[in-house]
Amino acid sequence: MADLGSVALLLAAAVTIYGILANVLGILRRDPALLASGRHAAWSTAILMAIAAAVLVYSFVTHDFSVRYVAAHSSREMSLPLTIASFYSGQEGSLLYWATGLAIYLGIVVLQNRRVNLSLMPYVTAILLAIEAFFLLMLNFVSNPFERLPFTAPNGLGLNPLLEDPGMLLHPPVLLAGYMSWSVPFAFAMAALITGQLGSEWIRATRKYSLFAWAVLGAGNLLGMWWAYHVLGWGGYWGWDPVENAALMPWLVGTAYVHSVMIQERRGMLKVWNLALVIITFNLSIFGTFVVRSGILSSVHSFAESPLGIYFFSFLALSLVFSLGWLFYRMPELRGEHEFESALSREASFLVNNLILLGIVVATFWGSIFPLVTEALQGVKLTVGPPFFERVDGPLFLALVALMGIGPLMPWRRASPRTLRRNFGIPLMIAASATILLLAAGIRQAPADVALFVCTFVLATTLQEFVWGVRVRMRAGQNPALALVNVIRSNRRRYGGYIVHIGIVLIAIAVVGSHFYQLEKNVVLRPGASTTIGRYTLTMGHLQEGSFPGYRKVWVDLDIQQDGHPAGRLEPAKEFHVNFETEPNTKVALRSTPLDDLYIVLAGWQPDGSASFFIFVNPLVFWLWIGGAVLLAGALITLWPDREPARVPVLRPVGEGVHVEAI
Amino acid sequence: MRPSETGRWQRVGLVIALGLALLASLAVPRVGYADDPLAEKELEVERQLGCPVCTNLPLNVCDNQLCEEMRGIIREKLAAGETPDQVVAYFVSRYGEAVLLEPPRQGFNLAVWYLPILAVVIGAAIVLIFLRQSLQRGRLSAEHLQIDDPTLDRYRRQVRRDLERFEGTR
Numbered sequence: 065m066a067d068l069g070s071v072a073l074l075l076a077a078a079v080t081i082y083g084i085l086a087n088v089l090g091i092l093r094r095d096p097a098l099l100a101s102g103r104h105a106a107w108s109t110a111i112l113m114a115i116a117a118a119v120l121v122y123s124f125v126t127h128d129f130s131v132r133y134v135a136a137h138s139s140r141e142m143s144l145p146l147t148i149a150s151f152y153s154g155q156e157g158s159l160l161y162w163a164t165g166l167a168i169y170l171g172i173v174v175l176q177n178r179r180v181n182l183s184l185m186p187y188v189t190a191i192l193l194a195i196e197a198f199f200l201l202m203l204n205f206v207s208n209p210f211e212r213l214p215f216t217a218p219n220g221l222g223l224n225p226l227l228e229d230p231g232m233l234l235h236p237p238v239l240l241a242g243y244m245s246w247s248v249p250f251a252f253a254m255a256a257l258i259t260g261q262l263g264s265e266w267i268r269a270t271r272k273y274s275l276f277a278w279a280v281l282g283a284g285n286l287l288g289m290w291w292a293y294h295v296l297g298w299g300g301y302w303g304w305d306p307v308e309n310a311a312l313m314p315w316l317v318g319t320a321y322v323h324s325v326m327i328q329e330r331r332g333m334l335k336v337w338n339l340a341l342v343i344i345t346f347n348l349s350i351f352g353t354f355v356v357r358s359g360i361l362s363s364v365h366s367f368a369e370s371p372l373g374i375y376f377f378s379f380l381a382l383s384l385v386f387s388l389g390w391l392f393y394r395m396p397e398l399r400g401e402h403e404f405e406s407a408l409s410r411e412a413s414f415l416v417n418n419l420i421l422l423g424i425v426v427a428t429f430w431g432s433i434f435p436l437v438t439e440a441l442q443g444v445k446l447t448v449g450p451p452f453f454e455r456v457d458g459p460l461f462l463a464l465v466a467l468m469g470i471g472p473l474m475p476w477r478r479a480s481p482r483t484l485r486r487n488f489g490i491p492l493m494i495a496a497s498a499t500i501l502l503l504a505a506g507i508r509q510a511p512a513d514v515a516l517f518v519c520t521f522v523l524a525t526t527l528q529e530f531v532w533g534v535r536v537r538m539r540a541g542q543n544p545a546l547a548l549v550n551v552i553r554s555n556r557r558r559y560g561g562y563i564v565h566i567g568i569v570l571i572a573i574a575v576v577g578s579h580f581y582q583l584e585k586n587v588v589l590r591p592g593a594s595t596t597i598g599r600y601t602l603t604m605g606h607l608q609e610g611s612f613p614g615y616r617k618v619w620v621d622l623d624i625q626q627d628g629h630p631a632g633r634l635e636p637a638k639e640f641h642v643n644f645e646t647e648p649n650t651k652v653a654l655r656s657t658p659l660d661d662l663y664i665v666l667a668g669w670q671p672d673g674s675a676s677f678f679i680f681v682n683p684l685v686f687w688l689w690i691g692g693a694v695l696l697a698g699a700l701i702t703l704w705p706d707r708e709p710a711r712v713p714v715l716r717p718v719g720e721g722v723h724v725e726a727i
Numbered sequence: 728m729r730p731s732e733t734g735r736w737q738r739v740g741l742v743i744a745l746g747l748a749l750l751a752s753l754a755v756p757r758v759g760y761a762d763d764p765l766a767e768k769e770l771e772v773e774r775q776l777g778c779p780v781c782t783n784l785p786l787n788v789c790d791n792q793l794c795e796e797m798r799g800i801i802r803e804k805l806a807a808g809e810t811p812d813q814v815v816a817y818f819v820s821r822y823g824e825a826v827l828l829e830p831p832r833q834g835f836n837l838a839v840w841y842l843p844i845l846a847v848v849i850g851a852a853i854v855l856i857f858l859r860q861s862l863q864r865g866r867l868s869a870e871h872l873q874i875d876d877p878t879l880d881r882y883r884r885q886v887r888r889d890l891e892r893f894e895g896t897r
Contacts, residue, residue, distance in 0.1 A: 298788035305783060403865030404858055412858060419850045427843030434830075434839045441835070448839060449783045449828030451775070456843055480891060584770060584787065586798065650790070667790040676795075678788055 066131045069119035069210040076112035076167070077200040079105050080193050087190035099186050103174050106189050109196060110171035113164040117151075120160060120209055124150055129217040133157060133209045139222035141614040141642070149233045150223055155372065156209035158240060162353060163199035165244045166192065173248055173273070181269045187255035188248075195247050198379050207372060225615070225641040225649040231291030239288060239311055242281030243349040246314060249274040249321075250346035250387075253339050257390040262335060262397055267328055272703060274325070274342070278318045279699035281349075285311050286692040297650035297665045299584065299680040301688065304453040306432045310355040313425050314348035317341055320421040327411050330476060332401030336391065337418070339398070343387040348425075350380055406478035413471035420464045427456045454579070462515050465572050468565050469522030472529065491524035512580040516573065523569050526562050533559075556701050563698030570691030577684030586667070588676045598681040600662050601625040605633075607673050615641040615649075620666055620675050624655065631655070636666035636677065661685045765805055772801050772811045776818055777828045785828060 083105025090098030120133075124147050129135040137157070138150040152158045170192045177185050203209070223232075249270040256266035288311060293301040302308060321341035327334050354376035404411055431448045438444045473487040498520040499513055507513060533551035534544060542550065552559040587595045589604040596602075605621035619637035623630070634653035641649060653664040660683040669675040773787035778794050786794050786801075797818070804814045818826050830836040 297790070298784060300788075303783065400861075403868070404861040405865055407858055407862070415854050415858065419847070419854050423843065423847040423850060426846040430842050430846075431839060435825075438830075438835065445823060445825040446830045446836070447777050447783060447825050447828055448830060449777055450785065451829040452839065455829075456840065460847070482891070585766070586769075586787065665788075665790065668795060678790070 065119060065126075066123050066128060066210045066212065069116045069123070070208065072112045072116040072119065073200065073204050073208070073210070076109050076116065077197065077204055079108045079112060080197045080200055083109065083193045084190050084197065087186045087193070091186050091190075102186060102189055103178070106167075106174045106193065107171050109193070110167040113160075113167035116210075117160060117164040120151060120157065121148060123210075124148060127220070129220050130212055130215070131209075132211045132213045135213060135217040135220045137220065137223060139220040139614075139643075142222060142228075145233060146223060146228055149227075152236050152240065153223055153227050153232070156203070156207045156211075158236065159199060159203055159207055160209050161237065162240050162244050163196060163203060165241055166196055166199070166247055169245065169248065170196065177269070181265065183259060183261060184252060184255040184266060184269065187258055188251045191251040191254050192247055195251075202372065202375060206375060222614075222641065222643050225639065225644050225647070226295060228641070228649070229291065229295045231287065231295060235284065235287040235291045238280060239284030240353065242277060242284040243314070243353045245273070245277035245280050246318065246342075246346045246349040249277060249342050253342040254387060254390065257339065257387075257394050260394065260397065262394060264329060264332070267325055267338070270342075271325075274318070274322060275699065275703055278315070278322050279696060279703065281311075281315045281318060282699070283692075283696055285315055286689075286696075290689065290692075293685070294652060294654065295650075297652045297678075299582070299663055299665070299678065299682065300578075301685070304431075304450045307352075307356050309428045309432045309453075310348075310352040313428055314345050314352055316421050316425050316428075317345045317348060320418045321345060323414050324418050327414055331411060333404075333411065334400065335398040336395060339391055341418075343384075343391065347380060347384055347387075350376070350383065354380075408474065408479040408484070410471065410474045410476045413467060413474045417464065417467050417471060420460055420467065424457050424460045424464070427460070428453065431456070461572070462518060465515075465522055465569065466518045468568065469518070469525040472562065472565070473525055487528075488525070491521050491528060494524040495521035507581075509580050512576055515576045519569050519573050519576070523566065526565050526569070529562055530559070552701065556704060560698045560700075560702030563701060564695050565698075567691045567693070567695030567698055570687045570694060572691075574684045574686070574688035574691060578682045578688075581683045583681040585679045586676065587679065588674055590672075590674045595679070597662075597679050598660070599627050600631075600681065601628075602634075602664070602677075602679065604675065607669050607675050615639045617651075618666070618669065619651070620669075620677075622653070622664065624662065634662070634664055636664045638666055656686055658686045659683065765802075768805050768811050769798070769801055772805070772814050773798065775815055775828055776826050779822045779826055783828070 083102050086098050086105055087102035089095070090102055122128075123131050123134050124138055125144070127134070127138070127140055127147075133154060133156050134150075137154050138147050142150070150157070152161045170189070173192070174185070174189060177188075181188075252266045252270040252273070256262055288308065289301040292303065292308075296303075318341075321338065324334055324341065325338050328338050354372065406412065431452050434448045435446045438446050469491065470488075475483055495517050499517045502513060502516055507516070530548065530551065533554075534547040537547035537550055538544060552563075583598045585595065585597050589595060589602075591604055591606050594601055594603040601624075603623040603625070605623065607618070607620050609616070609618045611617075617637055617639045619635045622634045622636070624632055624634055632655070634655060635651075636653035637651035638648040639651060650665055653666075655662040660681050663680040663682055665678040667676045667678050770787055774785055776786040776797070778784045778786060778789040778791065780793055781789060781791065786797060800817075801814055804817065805811070809817075815827070819831075824831060830839060832840075
């Protein structure tokens with residue numbers, strides 16, 4: 065059966081290359097038949113890749129341990145969902161997942177655009193097929209998931225237990241899908257550059273595609289945070305690990321793009337800049353896809369190293385030269401159609417937004433590769449860890465949040481002092497009162513107070529927009545709930561964007577709370593002993609051990625008291641999985657409330673029955689996940705397809721000789 | 728350039744400088760938190776050090792054997808009266824500079840902090856210059872289009888009023 069997969073991959077490679085040729089020749093010879101054939105090649109690739117992916121899933125589900133990849137990443141003991149998730153737990157499978165995703169997405173894009181963007185589509189198709197061809201090259205000749213073992217293994221090695229978690233079912237595929245999705249805006253941008261159709265057509269065509277990619281990549285990052293928090297057991301959700309940074313960077317540049325593109329839509333300015341942003345985002349996405357696998361940056365993800373790096377860096381270099389080359393070639397044609405009219409305007413605030421976002425990306429990139437730089441230049445091994453990123457990126461993020469409150473209330477073109485007073489007066493007062501309350505409540509770390517002042521200000525400006533919209537409609541006699549729904553529906557892009565902003569503010573508040581007010585304690589407890597942290601008191605029960613199918617488990621039961629009242633029992637544990645006995649798997653005990661999370665890790669134990677714990681109280685982390693959900697809801701509202709204009713039946717027969725335009 | 732304009736750019740510069748100063752003041756290290764001063768110092772040391780065998784995991788949250796031992800050494804040394812800096816220096820002499828989660832601030836290492844700051848400053852300069860040039864170009868073309876006909880003033884005023892009202896409602 066696995067051989068069918070190999071054949072599908074080979075065929076897909078051939079069809080992909082044919083598709084590129086058909087599109088290019090079709091363009092050169094202006095031959096519609098060849099172009100149609102190129103479209104069909106895109107669809108055939110999608111079908112072939114779907115077959116290959118289905119074969120791999122089948123091999124996993126039937127435990128076909130004659131396939132090396134299946135034997136290395138699954139075992140008979142694993143549950144069905146995890147067995148299927150093993151698909152993307154290694155390098156070969158995640159490449160296949162990426163390539164299958166791209167092929168199917170390309171098929172959908174071709175289908176959606178079969179009657180529109182006709183002059184761009186052949187180029188878009190050829191470029192996406194070229195990206196696909198690179199992945200197929202890797203899959204066929206460097207990293208084939210269907211490679212056979214010389215024998216059939218009786219059982220597989222199983223999954224790395226770190227990955228045996230529900231988060232594993234979601235985080236990798238969503239993140240990879242996010243990386244993959246940026247190919248489409250990139251392909252449209254390149255099509256625009258190559259054809260010289262540099263107007264708003266490609267921007268309009270890619271508006272939803274880039275928002276979609278942005279949302280999926282954002283979801284991938286959020287799920288990664290969630291997974292890290294629940295599984296890795298170091299009390300936090302973001303460790304500034306190089307692989308995490310690699311996932312964050314394209315999202316930040318993508319964020320810059322979805323904002324600055326609005327200036328081009330509204331005012332026809334910043335064309336070069338927008339193209340550059342799409343190009344950078346795509347290349348950072350490729351970088352992110354491969355940095356996990358290349359092993360050049362040491363990382364918690366380095367369970368998956370491989371010799372693939374060199375191919376990827378070659379591809380990256382080629383793609384950069386190709387795309388930036390076209391950008392420079394078209395530079396003279398990319399003049400803006402308008403000029404800025406005031407430094408106090410929406411356009412100008414977007415410029416500052418881009419500056420800060422790119423600043424964060426530069427700092428993050430530089431910090432991530434700095435150890436490589438010093439090692440190459442000076443032969444010194446160094447670590448650039450969380451303290452660096454917090455110090456450098458933290459203030460920049462705060463500036464970005466502040467701008468999120470100012471920018472949306474800046475009118476396009478120029479602001480007058482009166483509108484500024486009107487827009488910012490109430491939010492500033494609300495933020496000031498909130499800060500006074502916080503100070504009175506004992507929140508007195510200056511950076512936290514500044515950050516929370518900014519967060520309340522942004523929340524107030526954003527909510528003010530909704531209140532104004534709702535009030536106008538209520539004056540027209542609508543009830544408040546209906547008015548709110550109608551406000552959002554009237555301009556889903558604008559209000560969806562505001563909802564995303566609210567999500568970001570909630571995330572920012574959670575980050576401030578958990579960063580500045582985290583409580584932490586490393587303790588050794590004997591059975592019956594207690595320890596207190598914040599408003600919680602923990603009393604140790606007994607150290608226990610048990611055997612379960614596939615793993616051995618050591619755990620401790622802890623009775624929790626919150627403010628002196630019993631609040632249930634938590635069981636932090638370590639699991640020792642078959643084949644991975646030397647890497648015990650931490651099972652974090654977590655009690656989450658809107659105010660704070662009690663987070664307990666069983667760190668070790670002694671023969672005398674005592675055990676050591678890492679205990680954290682992480683304030684407000686609850687709101688991180690709520691903020692993430694709000695952010696995605698906002699993105700979904702923005703992305704939701706517009707209703708097609710209703711077709712109205714013709715009531716009166718049309719007289720002879722009257723020409724009726726299409727509806 | 729008109730004098731009032733120089734003033735405006737100075738003000739913009741001042742605001743940016745103040746903003747940067749504010750941001751810089753935020754870049755202070757996190758305050759540790761524990762219920763006794765020794766534990767506080769322990770955390771302070773542990774947060775500066777990374778696990779030497781796994782990747783970049785701060786010592787205070789790493790649960791392998793080596794880190795456990797390192798935490799024991801930290802506790803002993805602090806209890807014996809050594810300062811946190813001395814304890815950190817001890818681990819650097821033993822494991823090399825890579826054990827520090829942030830490189831020592833000297834020589835070439837300073838580039839890790841200064842390059843991003845330089846990038847943001849240069850970026851800000853580019854944005855400012857671009858904005859200024861664009862504003863000037865816009866003004867020139869506006870002057871070029873200026874039609875001096877007093878009878879049009881009435882309409883200009885009306886347009887300005889309408890625009891302000893429009894901006895006010897949004």
